[in-house]
Amino acid sequence: IAGITQAPTSQILAAGRRMTLRCTQDMRHNAMYWYRQDLGLGLRLIHYSNTAGTTGKGEVPDGYSVSRANTDDFPLTLASAVPSQTSVYFCASSDSMNTEAFFGQGTRLTVV
């Protein structure tokens, strides 16, 4: 059982380029989330999805978009990357909004 998988694990990206971070879970969880984690700050929610077909904006959604075409996949797209988007990105899922979340291994993104 894989749980929740992110790809790539790390990436160096030129500013202005478009990038999609992939996230797949096999636990049939309804809710999925994208967070960014920066040194000295707590995890910050970028976007979330309560169930397939719906998405919502988190605390820091600008510059990012998501889609939830099915239960398993929740890709995060940076339309035109900027250096301030350099961060570690975590995808997570939970059975419902108020239960424990399971995290992917993270994607370390550097925008230069």
Add this chain to the structure above:
Amino acid sequence: GQNIDQPTEMTATEGAIVQINCTYQTSGFNGLFWYQQHAGEAPTFLSYNVLDGLEEKGRFSSFLSRSKGYSYLLLKELQMKDSASYLCAVMDSNYQLIWGAGTKLIIKP
């Protein structure tokens, strides 16, 4: 605004007990979570409190006082593998998780 406060760093000795505090101010409350995160790894779930009191799970216990906006994580019989960051997170009235910056726990032999 919403705020979660926890100490930045703590040091403890192998075999000892350590208490990591977390205070919060949020728009509503639907539970408090503690996660453990080893360096370079993903956070993993430790505990969940929604009612006042102490929840014990092996060497780890978590306490909640909703009236005081306060929680702590208690780690007993510390082991070197407990060296990690401990993240406090509160679920607000919109079921959004608000995260603290984490407490880096250093265990010394």
